[in-house]
Amino acid sequence: MLGLLTATVLASGALAPKPASAADKITIMVGGLEKQIYLPFMLTQRLGYFKDEGLDVELLTEPSGVDAEDELLAGAVQGVGGFYDHCVDLQAKGKFIESVVQINQAPGEVELVSTKHPEIKSPADFKGTSLGVTGLGSSTNFLTQYLAVKYGVKLGDFTSVPVGAGDTFIAAIQQDKIQAGMTTEPTVSRLLKTGEAKVLVDLRSAEATKAALGGTYPATSLYMQTSWVDAHKAETQKLANALVRTLRYISTHSADEIADKMPKEYLVGDREGYVKALADGKAMFTPDGVMPEGGPETVLAVLSGFSKNVKGKTIDLSKTYTSEFVKNAPKS
Structure with a gap:
């Protein structure tokens, strides 16, 4: 874990990052920088858009979004590249964080099943299985639990196994430590290419997500502690400017052009597949x-479907995100 930055203790006892000047470094921890669902963070860095805004941004990576969330709450980083659902989950625990840039409108996740287990034909067959997630308490764990409950499987009838993504997820499938699991690109394509897994539930498009979850499920976001955003509106606006500029770049450039900007190791030796x-x-x-x-509303409904932490709680969704900064970003 990272060492804590100098912090002040609030009256509530929570730690907040030290008030920073514009010249201070802003650290963003991402739940797997190499994953395509988080691509805009590294792409923004590689395109120089953070620097264009006068920001000194350091990007760090953690295998699981829940670990990044912990670093944010500890005050060790100022922002997280992670799933929006953590903003809802944490409010139920009395902690206020908010999405300031909503990057994905679909999870980009896939529930893969090992081809060694043809008996698993849907989430209804999860009973007695070990299911791979990036980490316990992660968004992949949230979505896996929801799918199981939706198909009539109780939470105690299967085991969630934290296996990360990439090589560690693949090894878990190969060694039969997990019979199915939720992961993202490029891990999905690697396993489909070798024939070691097949798609069970696909959440890579808005249409497929609506069919599986009942509505649009906003996923990857830049989320930050509300207290930090309120105290650093200028820096937050600059971060939003840079990321919105990248989202426009993605929408106006080909996948081939985007891949040219990414670190070569992210392509894991298969540029064509990436x-x-x-x-x-x-x-x-x-x-x-x-x-x-x-x-x-979809996210709240999903979490309420299985989470004892969220079910029955009053959640003020208006405090889990803000569109103020992205709507103020330059239009061109």
Whole structure:
């Protein structure tokens, strides 16, 4: 874990990042920088858009979004590249964070099933299985639990196994440590290419997500502690400017052109597969960073479907996101 930045203790006892000047570094931790669902963060860095805004942004990576969330709450980072659903989940625990740029309008996740287990034909067959997630308490865990409950499987009837993504997820499938699991591109394409897994539930498009979850499910976002945003509106606006500019770049450039900007190691030796997956999945990115209409309500309904933490709680969705900064971003 990262060492804590200098912090002040609030009256509530919570830690807040030290008030920073515009010249201070802003650190954003992403739940897997190499994943295509989080591509806009590294792309913004590679295009120089953070620097164009006069920002010194450091990007860090963690295998699971829940670990990044922990660093934010500890005050060790100022922002997280992670799923919006954490904003809802944390409010139920009395902690206020908000999405300031909504990057994805679909999760971009896929529930894969090992081809060694043809008996698993839908989430209704999850009973008695070990299911891979990036981390316990992660968004992949949230979505897996929801799908199981939706199909009549109780939470205690299967085991969630934290296996990360990429090579560690693939190894877990190969070694039969998990029989199915939720992951993203490029891991999905790697396993489909070798024939070691097949798609069970596809959440890579808005249409498929609506069919599986009942509505639009906003996923990847830049979320930050509300207290930090309120105290650093100028810096937050600059971050929004840079990321919205990147979202426009994604919508106006080909997957091939975008892949040229990414670190070569992110392509995991298969540029053709990476480009195809990105071309197929580009529609998951919002064009402007604005929260999709009805999205927060879907997220709340999904979490309420299985989470004892959220079920029955009064959640003020208006405090889980803001469109103020993305709507003020330059139009060109």
